[in-house]
Amino acid sequence: MEKQTGYMDLLRSRGVFARGFFQIGSDPAACYGVTRGGALYGLDLEPAALGENEIWEQLEQIRRISKEEFEAAQEQYWDARRAARGAPTNAQLQPLAARFAAEYAHSYALGRWKTAAGFSEETLRRIAARAAALLAAEKRLGPGRQKKLFRRMFADLARARAERMARGPGSAFEGEEQ
Numbered sequence: 677m678e679k680q681t682g683y684m685d686l687l688r689s690r691g692v693f694a695r696g697f698f699q700i701g702s703d704p705a706a707c708y709g710v711t712r713g714g715a716l717y718g719l720d721l722e723p724a725a726l727g728e729n730e731i732w733e734q735l736e737q738i739r740r741i742s743k744e745e746f747e748a749a750q751e752q753y754w755d756a757r758r759a760a761r762g763a764p765t766n767a768q769l770q771p772l773a774a775r776f777a778a779e780y781a782h783s784y785a786l787g788r789w790k791t792a793a794g795f796s797e798e799t800l801r802r803i804a805a806r807a808a809a810l811l812a813a814e815k816r817l818g819p820g821r822q823k824k825l826f827r828r829m830f831a832d833l834a835r836a837r838a839e840r841m842a843r844g845p846g847s848a849f850e851g852e853e854q
Contacts, residue, residue, distance in 0.1 A: 682727075682728040683716075683726070683727070683728040683731040683732075684710075684714050686728070686731050686732060686735055687710065687731065687738070689735075690735065690738045690739070690740060691740040692710060692738065692740050693710070694710055694711065694712050694713070694714055695709075695710065695711070695712055696709070696710050696740060697709050697710070697740070697741045697742065697743060697745065697746040698710075698738050698739060698740050698741060699738070699739055699741050699745070699749075700734050700737050700738055701734070701737045704748075704749040704752055704753075705719065705749070705753060707719055707741065707745070707746050707749040707750070708724050708726065709746060719746075719749055719750045719753040719754075720753065751766060755767075763796065763798070763799055764795075764799060769799070769802055769803065769806065770806065772792065772803060773802075773803045773806035773807045773810065774806075774807075774810060776789055776792045776803055776807050777806075777807035777808075777810045777811050780807060780811075780829060780832075781811055781814075789832075789836075790836040790839075790840070792833060792836075793833055793836035793837040793839075793840045794837075794840065795837075797834070797837070800830065800833045800834065800837060801830055803833070804826050804829040804830040804833055805826055805830075807829055808822050808823075808825045808826035808829055809822065811825060812825060
């Protein structure tokens with residue numbers, strides 16, 4: 677991201693500093709972050725198309741937000757993009773991840789967890805991440821062990837997906853995507 681500092685004085689006057697986050701108005705899609713170097717980026721983590729004039733014109737509508745508020749707006753943004761292309765949203769994915777975690781942890785040998793392999797690689801990664809977080813909380817694992825668990829789950833899912841693609845379609849999981 678290129679460094680753009682002409683508007684940093686304006687943002688600082690509203691309490692927004694480097695590595696900070698802000699929102700223009702009340703629209704959750706109008707959330708931005710500021711890099712350490714002063715460049716702006718949007719919810720998609722791409723450089724923002726905001727210049728000094730736009731910031732000056734909307735200065736009174738700018739409010740500083742927390743990292744958590746920015747991440748929540750970012751999740752809404754990505755959920756809307758996923759829903760538009762037919763991929764499961766976070767709300768739809770949570771019960772699938774819980775079921776996968778239970779089957780993976782308690783019935784691994786039966787292989788029922790492999791039915792999740794019908795999803796795209798991105799969705800498999802999201803399922804594995806959520807399932808690893810659920811199991812880590814249940815078994816009180818630290819962050820390092822949770823990361824190892826995620827890697828093992830994702831590797832197993834990717835292997836099952838490759839096997840499945842070699843055999844052809846068909847899944848017991850609802851909401852399957854190809």
